[in-house]
Amino acid sequence: MAARPRVVAALAAQLRDLDAAEEAFAGAAERALALAEAPRDLAAWLFVVARRRALDGVRKAAAEARTADALAQVTDMADILTLPEPIPDERLRLLFICCHPAIAPEARIALALKVICGLPVSAIARLFVVSEQTMFQRITRAKAKVREAGIAFELPPRRDWPARLAAVLLALELAFTAAYADAGGELSADLGEDLGGEVERLALLVAELVHEEPEALGLAALVLLARSRQAARLDDTGAMVPLSQQDCALWDFARITEARVLMERAAQAGRSGPYQVMAAIQLTHARRAFDGAVDWGAVVRLYDVLLALRPSPMVSLSRALALAQVEGAAAGLAAVGELPAERLALARPWHVARADLLAKTGRTGEAAAALDAALALGPPRAERLWLERWRAGLT
Known part of the structure; x- marks a missing residue:
């Protein structure tokens, strides 16, 4: 359900235990499903019920008395979800x-995708x-590791953000990759929220908070450009x-324009990176919407740059498809043949390519076998x- 990430984040901040937060939320969610009528503020209701369950568990175990006292002082969700600046979002x-x-x-990325984005383990496994x-x-x-290392559930000082920013951006990238791969929105329906829209919101928020970091701007631009095609991604069936094959007239030109502005701001920093190249x-x-064609030579060159910055079989696969547009399918197929087949056996894009x-x-x-x-x-x-069509x- 859509409230899950918010409530789990709030509970984790209090309990300082991710497993306990998820377990408490699960129990509260079960109670919610049994209700004849949904509470007016479902997120707040879930938080209060989950908090009480956790508090009962702490008291019964006669352990962590200080945590129990702290929880007992919380009277409503607003107290938990009012965050100190500079990050005004509990999920972020x-x-x-x-x-x-x-x-x-x-492991950082996987944990973030599971706890914050609510992705099922099966979906995270496909991403990796x-x-x-x-x-x-x-x-x-x-x-x-979070428990054993005593990792604090407080936001680090701003000077320490750079050490975490790359992982934050990658978590958002992979969450969006999962959302984008699901053109029909089945995953979002299961999660109870528009995952792609939520990642877009978080990416833009990160870009605003660390506007001096060009890669944060690049990721936000990347997400905006991909989201600009949302209305053209499904046919009538x-x-x-x-x-x-998409109809460019259905693309969201406001998002495209906003992405271009972000990319121009990123370029002013003079520090290029993978997200700027992907954008x-x-x-x-x-540009096909304006020029009527794609400059495939430019796409190949950009993939060359991306491979130098962040080499991976999936980037090489995308380059091979672009190369096929320039030098022919045989050249693209030869490039695909150089990739590690065993490693990519679980990747649908490899078989489709x-x-x-x-x-x-x-x-x-x-081709049929693939x-x-x-x-x-x-x-x-x-x-x-x-694929079936x-x-x-x-045949």
Whole structure:
């Protein structure tokens, strides 16, 4: 439900225990589902009920008396959710806390995606292209590290923000990646909120808070550019529409303009980074609405820069697709063939890219097999409809 991240963040700030916060919220949510009529302020109701459950647990255990006393003094949710400046958002504050340098980098991101964004472990595992069990273990270890290291649930001084900012930005990037991959909004429906819209809000808030950091501006621009295409991403049947086939007239030009302004501000800092480059790639695609075509040569060059800044198989995959637009499908397929197939076996984009390039080089049977592999990975409904339609056309 939409209240989950807010309430869990507020509870974690009081309990100083992420597991206890999630457990208390789960118990309160069960009670809410049994109600004949939803409370007028569901978030506040959930917080109060969860807080009482946690307080009862503390008292019964006759432990952490100081925490119990502190909880007993809280009378309503407003006391918890009124945050000290400079971060006026409880979810964002907990995001900075979860991204503590004492936690392993990948574990920080996974923990943030689970606790703050509410993503299921299965979705987080797909983002990292690992098994669900592996990701569950990472999150469990991260929570244990928070307890064992005595990590404070207070916002660090502003001078310490740079040590956490990269992880905060990456968590927001991956949360948006999950939201964007779900064109039909199934994940958002399960979470009870528009995940893409919430990440956009948080990205813009971070950009405002650390406006001197060009990469924060770059991420906000990247999210705005991707969100600008939201209205064009589904056809009348609910199937996903690939970027190259979208009707540019449906794009949100106000978001595109806002993104360009942010990118110009970022460029003034004279310090380029991955998010600025990714935003530049998306802006190059956005120019199709004005120029009628995509400058694929520029896209390839931007991916070259991105590979130098942040090399990864997924970036190489995207470059291969852009290269195919410039030098032909055979060249793109050769580039894809150089990627680590075993590592990418759980990544749907890899199978879809191979299907596209195989089909364009006349290898229809192999393309169909690649689409079958993508469908076997359980894509969201909108993507599945698109893939099934494509697959049917190959037979």
